[in-house]
Amino acid sequence: MSSPALEVSGLNKRFGGLPATRNVSLSVMPGERRLIIGPNGAGKTTLFNLVTGDLTADAGSVKLFGRELLGMRTQDRVHLGLARTYQILTLFPREPLVHNVVLSLLGLDARRWNPWSILTRNRDLYDNARAALERVGLGDSADRIVHETSYGERRRLELAMALAHKPKVLLLDEPLAGLSQGERQTVRALLDTIPRDVTIVMIEHDMDTALGFAERITLLHYGEVIVEGTRAEVVADPRTREVYLGD
Amino acid sequence: MQWQFWIIQTLNSVAFGGLLFMLSSGFSLIFGLMRIPNLAHGAFFMLGAYFGYSLLIRGLNFWPTALAAGLGVGLIGVALERFILRRLAGNEQGQVLVTLGISFIIADICLVAWTGDPMPLAAPQALRPPLRVAGYAFPTYRLVVLGISLVAALGLYLLMERTRLGAMIRAGVDDMEMARGVGIPVSRLFTTVFLLGATLAGIGGVLGGPILNAYPGLDTDMLPLALIVVILGGAGSLLGAFVGSFIVGFIYNFGIALVPDLAYFVLFLPMVLVLVFLPQGLFGRVQI
């Protein structure tokens, strides 16, 4: 019985009087593909924010391969192997795609503290960045400026930046949001190519695409875990229907 | 007669604290609601003092002068808000810098209009003789200034807690998006708060006139104090502005009286302590 890649225990968060995350616990095993679903306002993105450190938890624990993350600064969690994409794209719009990925690579590279060398002379960084873009099908667009690319291409760039870290645990917040049917298939195919040494936890609303991808599903509602299990189990569970059809 | 010294200094401090409250309450409100540190606020204070001087030498009574001068400054504030700041909506950095530019213009115009000599404002006749209690003499005017600032504080408190306008301001300070969402007329609210803040500063200038005079540089003397009050007390909090004003009033006054060479340095230390240990300020509600 190996230990979990990501283990959340008793996580709690209130905003003023409002409980956003209530005693959430879940365990994601290494290499697993976990899907987090739930209606709007269920606390899915809040959960991600607590795991990454964008929000401070009130109580509970989050462990990455046994290391406690709570209390650690966001950038330190990243250095331990955590990566994340955002629901609302946060790219560097006036820069070329390759520069965006270079910034991502720099985040783990000691050279980011160098105020003297010329960045563009670090060929290895740029080669790695282009390779990362190649892997998401953006190899030919590497030198285009972000604001000249399509939304679908930007979603893939977001993914490339996260994958460039070769993360241990990858949090994907609605990676398919706003994409056309064709683009969804492209991204879905991409996700399938991610190797098993990356554990993936994904928030998604698009059930058709996401259900095919997920191995285990966690259903959140009003900040609580309602149902958890394999795809078949969750789909069959009457509580799932209740949550989505209202009561 | 050591006692006399300490009592006088204490009274000077609380009177100055009261003036600082008139100055910084408006600043804190504007910053809390509109997220603009109004760097022209010191200039508003100074302009109020100069307006007051001109009205007083024309024979107008002190209290109507304070109100008229305050409103005059208030209207200038409204003009600034409506014609310049509104054009820069969304560009917070730009808005701050524009207020700085305006402060230079106001300061220079004052220099032209009233020359470089300090202009004394005469306190009301009735308040000039000292108040004699138990054999001690208290500066009457300063006590009155303190009283007025306490009244203003109470008035603002009631405004914020008991009126619809106050509720709207508090909602806007807490969450602007939500406030817009529930239909609060944000544009009009901004203008009203700017009017209120500028008027308070202008009245403060007149009230401070008999103590500080009106002189070029009054604006750059007062503005950093307002900033320190808000940093200490917390932005967007009336209670913070109140408490902060008196803390700064005491430190500044006693600093000047006891260690004049180091008065500014003495102000530095509490600011540092607050920033290091309590960056929200003592009562901060708004992330500065």
Next chain:
Amino acid sequence: MSRSGVIALAICTAVLLVLPWIIGNEFYVNMASQVLIYALFALSINMMLGYGGMVSLGHAGYLGIAGYACILATTAGYDQLTAAIFAVALSTAAAALFGVLSLRAPGLGFIMITLALGQIVWGIAYRANELTGGDNGIRHPARPMPFGIDIRDAPSFYYFTLVVFAIALFCIWRFSRSPFGASLMGTRDQPRRMRMLGHNVWLVRFLTFVMAGFWGSVAGVLYVYYNLFLSPHAISLQQSAEILLMAILGGASTLTGPIVGAAIITLVKNVVSSYVERWNTLLGVIFVVVIVFMPYGLVPGCKQLWARLSSRKNRKVAGATASEPAQ
């Protein structure tokens, strides 16, 4: 660097080198020195503003700390080099302290705290009469003699300043092209994202703040060497605002913008001041006009104009209308 960029640089360098010969008049050579000193100030503040998105209103404080330290050390008997190093080191240390305080509240709080800190430095200079001479200011005994070279006359001092400026410009240019510079610009645009990519946003901002303080301190020492005098007037809020305006006016997003801005403001100020006393009003008006109508500054505006004109010329030559209009 592009070909036109290299040519432009070569021309500028040539002009700067022969400037004292072209302008015979000592007054204008001195003004050129002034422009270089203010250009260095503007470049230093732009490290924070243009590349880091941080608006500091207390930058003149470094002029003050470094300037007074240099004068006091020299009058106390230390040799020029020691005094200069001491001044810059002390002022940079102050920058480190100010940086920790100012970064407690990034964004608008940063503006307020830097303003307050700058005013505190001014206030101390104004009141510590024994130390700083208060409002009357204090004199610097004499210009130094670096490597034994006399720089008392205008052209010599100009070349001295030019050398220091060139070194600083080179360092800041490399800074802007470095991995650290790229990280800084990233934190300006998307701080949350940068954290999630592994960058230590606070530390990047803090180090930038200290580096900007360092170059500001160097400019402060140059200022004192130039004027041989320092008073609190030179470290007022107005001075900090002028330096900021130079960067904004010229174009904070560029390397050359602050230099252009410094040249314009210094020249306008000197010319205007001889006719009219209303420099402060003019400064305020320029501030408002630039921020409302030209927020990106002159250099980007001119570049755009140039690009538009040359693309129009190319299209006329090509005859076709295939290409997209320039941005």
